[in-house]
Amino acid sequence: AQSVTQPDIHITVSEGASLELRCNYSYGATPYLFWYVQSPGQGLQLLLKYFSGDTLVQGIKGFEAEFKRSQSSFNLRKPSVHWSDAAEYFCAVGAPNAGNMLTFGGGTRLMVKP
Amino acid sequence: NAGVTQTPKFQVLKTGQSMTLQCAQDMNHNSMYWYRQDPGMGLRLIYYSASEGTTDKGEVPNGYNVSRLNKREFSLRLESAAPSQTSVYFCASRDRGAGSYNEQFFGPGTRLTVL
Numbered sequence: 001a002q003s004v005t006q007p008d009i010h011i012t013v014s015e016g017a018s019l020e021l022r023c024n025y026s027y028g029a030t031p032y033l034f035w036y037v038q039s040p041g042q043g044l045q046l047l048l049k050y051f052s053g054d055t056l057v058q059g060i061k062g063f064e065a066e067f068k069r070s071q072s073s074f075n076l077r078k079p080s081v082h083w084s085d086a087a088e089y090f091c092a093v094g095a096p097n098a099g100n101m102l103t104f105g106g107g108t109r110l111m112v113k114p
Numbered sequence: 115n116a117g118v119t120q121t122p123k124f125q126v127l128k129t130g131q132s133m134t135l136q137c138a139q140d141m142n143h144n145s146m147y148w149y150r151q152d153p154g155m156g157l158r159l160i161y162y163s164a165s166e167g168t169t170d171k172g173e174v175p176n177g178y179n180v181s182r183l184n185k186r187e188f189s190l191r192l193e194s195a196a197p198s199q200t201s202v203y204f205c206a207s208r209d210r211g212a213g214s215y216n217e218q219f220f221g222p223g224t225r226l227t228v229l
Contacts, residue, residue: 009154034217043118043204043220044157090156101147101172102218104156 002027002093006105013081014113021076021108023065023091032094033074034102035065039087047089050074061085086112116140118221120205126227127195135190135224137205144210146188147172147218148180150201157204163188165210195228202226 003026013019025031032051036044048059055067065076074091091105118139127133139146144165149157149172159172163182177199179191188207192199202225206218 004156006156036220043222044206045220046217049217092156101159101162102157104158106154106156 002103004105012111019078019081023074025093034092036090120221138187139207143207145208147206148190149204
């Protein structure tokens, strides 16, 4: 069975600083990987996804993520954080069999200091 | 195009009461999902429906039942609510595209409290 670990429960960065959110996964085949963002009281919005090909994936809102098979990681990055990026971020791995279920990490809550 | 809608937005139940959470999508998606979200645990899959007429258990199905009423609607029922079912419930849908893995689209959630 697949699993996802997000080691950082909370992260605080200053506005304008760079950001990296960590995600490690366990899956027996080529993974399908996703990053979702959840603003307070809202549902989840897809930031970006990786299926195959180029290991550096660009997403919405200036986010990018890099798939590193050797490290089983899919870290999310942003060069300059804006106050509106404060939210909770979830990494997920998708299983192409069994209904294509998503397995989510526990989430990282990002706070942005002015 | 409303996407995925859920009703109600908030609900308070007493232990032992029953209720049904409703979910509908207008994107003509084949697959639909129910998750629960608890602090520090991310989202966990309760049940899913890969296509109309089929349902399967996810990671945490105990205490829940589902009905895929038609292609648009997928309901989640709590027959006898327990405090452990206090959570935020999300419905999602996905288009089963050929040759690719399409992302899931999420509803706004239902916040359920069981006293």
